Amino acid sequence: MDNIKPRVKVPKSASAGEIITIKTLINHPMESGLRKGKDGNLIPRQIINKFTCEFNGKPVFSCELEPAISANPYIEFSAKVNEAGTFKFSWLDDDGSVYETENKIAIK
Amino acid sequence: MNLTRRQMLCASVGAAAAGVFGFSLSASATPEATAESIKNFAGGKEPAMGGDLTLTTPEIAENGNTVPIEVSVASPMTDDDYVESVVIYAEGNPNPDVAVFHFTPMSGAAEAKTRMRLAKTQNVVAVAKTSKGQVFMDKKEVKVTIGGCGG
Amino acid sequence: MRNQIIAKAAAVAMTALVPGIAFAGGPVDEELVIDGEIQMITRAAPPEGHPLDEVLSGWLYRTEETRLLETDTFENPGMLEVQDGADLWNTVDGSAGKSCASCHGDAEESMAGVGASFPKWDEASNRPINVELQINKCRTEEMGAEAYKFDAPEQKALTAYVKHQSLGTPVAIDLAEGHMQSWWEKGNELYYTRTGQLNLSCASCHEQNNGNYIRADHLSQGNVNGFPTYRLKQASLVSLHNRFRGCIRDTRAEFPAAFSDELMALEVYVTWRGTGLSVETPAVRQ
Numbered sequence A: 001m002d003n004i005k006p007r008v009k010v011p012k013s014a015s016a017g018e019i020i021t022i023k024t025l026i027n028h029p030m031e032s033g034l035r036k037g038k039d040g041n042l043i044p045r046q047i048i049n050k051f052t053c054e055f056n057g058k059p060v061f062s063c064e065l066e067p068a069i070s071a072n073p074y075i076e077f078s079a080k081v082n083e084a085g086t087f088k089f090s091w092l093d094d095d096g097s098v099y100e101t102e103n104k105i106a107i108k
Numbered sequence B: 001m002n003l004t005r006r007q008m009l010c011a012s013v014g015a016a017a018a019g020v021f022g023f024s025l026s027a028s029a030t031p032e033a034t035a036e037s038i039k040n041f042a043g044g045k046e047p048a049m050g051g052d053l054t055l056t057t058p059e060i061a062e063n064g065n066t067v068p069i070e071v072s073v074a075s076p077m078t079d080d081d082y083v084e085s086v087v088i089y090a091e092g093n094p095n096p097d098v099a100v101f102h103f104t105p106m107s108g109a110a111e112a113k114t115r116m117r118l119a120k121t122q123n124v125v126a127v128a129k130t131s132k133g134q135v136f137m138d139k140k141e142v143k144v145t146i147g148g149c150g151g
Numbered sequence C: 001m002r003n004q005i006i007a008k009a010a011a012v013a014m015t016a017l018v019p020g021i022a023f024a025g026g027p028v029d030e031e032l033v034i035d036g037e038i039q040m041i042t043r044a045a046p047p048e049g050h051p052l053d054e055v056l057s058g059w060l061y062r063t064e065e066t067r068l069l070e071t072d073t074f075e076n077p078g079m080l081e082v083q084d085g086a087d088l089w090n091t092v093d094g095s096a097g098k099s100c101a102s103c104h105g106d107a108e109e110s111m112a113g114v115g116a117s118f119p120k121w122d123e124a125s126n127r128p129i130n131v132e133l134q135i136n137k138c139r140t141e142e143m144g145a146e147a148y149k150f151d152a153p154e155q156k157a158l159t160a161y162v163k164h165q166s167l168g169t170p171v172a173i174d175l176a177e178g179h180m181q182s183w184w185e186k187g188n189e190l191y192y193t194r195t196g197q198l199n200l201s202c203a204s205c206h207e208q209n210n211g212n213y214i215r216a217d218h219l220s221q222g223n224v225n226g227f228p229t230y231r232l233k234q235a236s237l238v239s240l241h242n243r244f245r246g247c248i249r250d251t252r253a254e255f256p257a258a259f260s261d262e263l264m265a266l267e268v269y270v271t272w273r274g275t276g277l278s279v280e281t282p283a284v285r286q
Helices: B005-017 B031-041 C002-021 C064-068 C079-089 C100-104 C131-144 C153-164 C180-191 C202-206 C240-250 C261-273
Strands: A005-011 A018-026 A048-057 A058-065 A072-082 A085-093 A097-108 B054-058 B067-073 B081-090 B097-103 B111-117 B120-129 B135-144 C120-122 C127-129 C229-233 C237-238
Touching: A005 A072, A005 A085, A005 A097, A005 C079, A018 A048, A018 A085, A048 A072, A058 A072, B031 B120, B054 B120, B054 B135, B067 B081, B067 B120, B067 B135, B067 C064, B081 B111, B081 B135, B097 B111, C079 C100, C079 C153, C100 C131, C120 C131, C127 C131, C127 C180, C127 C261, C131 C153, C153 C237, C180 C202, C180 C261, C237 C240, C240 C261
Parallel strands: none
Antiparallel strands: A005 A018, A018 A072, A048 A058, A048 A085, A058 B097, A072 B111, A085 A097, B054 B067, B067 B111, B081 B097, B081 B120, B120 B135, C120 C127, C229 C237
């Protein structure tokens, strides 16, 4: 889909070994495939079905999402930061689109 | 309340007909279907109720379209003892599957929050699986209200 | 027909459920602080001539989970559309080759507090003007662009972005400007006029029954300081005139057009009823 803008909130820095909270939000209708449109026909399913977070190339957290997740999916989770580096976030759409963003974090 | 019962009923029919829920209410999963999915996820193990897993939900959801939920598992989250995954089910939705969270020792804590859809008042179930093969479960009932006012 | 029967059955069930609901009626005694730093005014002393003892934000009538969504501008899902509004602010459109920013610069400075004083008197059109119509006026007269249609996503996003620059500022409209007073009087009259098959006025719910339940819905004072508001039901921003029309439709009456004289008068009057409350745009409601 066009015009999808992920938002991510990651602290700019952390102490070595600190567990930080990461918040993510993305604008997406999460069309369940179970809803009827104005013409009475079912609106085809189109959702974000997977989200992943990596840090310096290693997996931190991921999830599989179903149509029961609300529109504009919000996902919050934790990460343990042992070194400075880059978080990479990606959201996978049913239509094959991948929405990505990155955030750097420094060590205090 | 000054509104009469009849006025409230009339208002509610209009509001329900104009509803824009993410789901149709005609079909729904069952607790049995959810139990079957849990069995597959747990590899046949009987999950221990409560304990290290906490599922937090509102007691009453003002709107079933956006219900905040949180899961948290007490775990050392080390390389040889961590929570691998937590799965969420909604027993009364058209399809019971909601989400599966996958953690790693780099997660630091086995905690996640999201917002989900609930088609009606029902149980939400969370099941956690650890790297040592332990399986925990927690269950919460969420009442879903149908508002009087559309818009 | 089947839907109606189901809905009726659900209504009966819900009506029966309401007395069993755990949370108490009436507004909560909580403070709204956004991002841990913006202290919001959710209870205000009424302006002279106001029928209620205290002016209360609709935030106080929501459940804890809904209230929390508004306390963090990252978690507030309405902020996604506000961000779209920020992009539109800087996007050139129309024959004059201008964006909003071409004339108004940085909205965080130029629009600070502005949204809290709308609707204002517009001498040229000889009627009150709200933020939506002011944006359209800029677009047609200054930018050589087309006016946004009512409830176009761009209209909601840009209106919310402009109003968000007043987050925390108390609502204060100037009734001394032009003929604002006579529009206030017309809005006042409409507020108390019963309409529709259910024969309800705005006051029936929001003045006489705020704090009570209409079925499972907890009625607020109907203040408009949070519009455009993110509603969980629509999962998007809802404009004020959309909400007005929804309320009037719920009384089973024909509803006036957006930005019609009736709804502009109602906007002037209802905005005044919320005098002193912080602008909450985008508020989060059920």
